[in-house]
Amino acid sequence: xxxxxxxxxxLEDIDxxxxxxxxxxxxxxxHIETRVQDANxxxxxxxxxxxxxxxxxxxxxxxxxxxxxxxxxxETDLFFNYITIINKETYKKIREEQKLTIEYPQFLQMLIKxxxxxxxxxxxxxxxxxxxxxxxxxxxxxENLEYKFMEMLSLEFSSASEETIRQNVSFRYNxxxxxxxxxxxxxxxxxxxxxLKNPSLLVQINKAQAGVSQIQSTQNASKYMGQSKKNNxxxxx
Numbered sequence: 001x002x003x004x005x006x007x008x009x010x011l012e013d014i015d016x017x018x019x020x021x022x023x024x025x026x027x028x029x030x031h032i033e034t035r036v037q038d039a040n041x042x043x044x045x046x047x048x049x050x051x052x053x054x055x056x057x058x059x060x061x062x063x064x065x066x067x068x069x070x071x072x073x074x075e076t077d078l079f080f081n082y083i084t085i086i087n088k089e090t091y092k093k094i095r096e097e098q099k100l101t102i103e104y105p106q107f108l109q110m111l112i113k114x115x116x117x118x119x120x121x122x123x124x125x126x127x128x129x130x131x132x133x134x135x136x137x138x139x140x141x142x143e144n145l146e147y148k149f150m151e152m153l154s155l156e157f158s159s160a161s162e163e164t165i166r167q168n169v170s171f172r173y174n175x176x177x178x179x180x181x182x183x184x185x186x187x188x189x190x191x192x193x194x195x196l197k198n199p200s201l202l203v204q205i206n207k208a209q210a211g212v213s214q215i216q217s218t219q220n221a222s223k224y225m226g227q228s229k230k231n232n233x234x235x236x237x
Contacts, residue, residue: 016167017057022069026056026112030119032072032127032139047128050074054115056108063105070111072129072139072157078169081160082129082137098154114141114153135159 017024032054035047053073058065067087074080086094091104102110117125123144130138137157143150160168 014171016164016171017055017069017071020059022057022059022067023062024055024057025062025108026054026115028115028119029053029075030115030127031122032118032129034129034131037130037132050076052080052129056111056115058108062108065105065108068108068111070155070157071160073168073172078172079165081165081168082131082157083160083164084155084157086155094155100153110153129157 029051030053031049032052033047034050034052051074053071053075055071055073057069057071059067059069067085068091069083069085072080072082086107088104091107094100095102114125118127118141126142126144128140128142130140135158137159139155139157140151141153143152
């Protein structure tokens with residue numbers, strides 16, 4: 001096995017999300033509408049559609065877990081990090097307030113089903129995430145029934161601590177760095193193999209890559225020139 005593969009496995013094992021014996025049960029990027037909620041004026045009427053990574057983890061066995069943790073992070077904003085932890089007592093309150101019919105052990109599968117529906121059928125199911133200035137937040141799961149919108153589930157979140165965010169950003173940076181190194185190593189191995197078996201093919205590949213780079217540079221220059229002309233013209237309008 002490649003050393004870089006070992007490094008990737010070792011890095012994934014030190015994911016700070018796993019601290020305390022948590023195990024990942026769901027990990028996927030979902031399009032979520034985010035809205036900033038002001039205490040005086042209320043939430044934004046129109047939010048921003050963001051690709052948010054949703055991670056669900058449980059502490060204990062899957063069927064008899066003690067705590068369920070949901071983490072929301074974003075690759076476009078490394079400091080976007082919200083967490084909620086739900087246990088039997090907090091779920092009992094959620095169940096009573098929102099009139100849910102399922103028991104706590106089935107709550108995990110319900111969440112996964114809702115998130116998969118939001119991923120596969122975004123026109124029918126979607127999420128809205130309301131954020132307040134004090135770090136409190138709420139995630140609503142909505143079903144579009146054409147004639148009305150029905151709220152299926154609402155969960156309270158809070159912004160992660162500075163230390164948790166720091167650990168998470170550091171972990172994601174190191175993991176991405178290791179993945180890039182792994183890809184580079186694989187490319188070098190492939191290039192070495194092609195050079196050994198078919199040197200002329202490697203020359204053709206390099207020429208093709210150079211041609212693609214030149215086309216991209218030309219396109220970028222054209223866009224820049226077009227934008228410059230537009231800006232210069234607007235000054236005299």
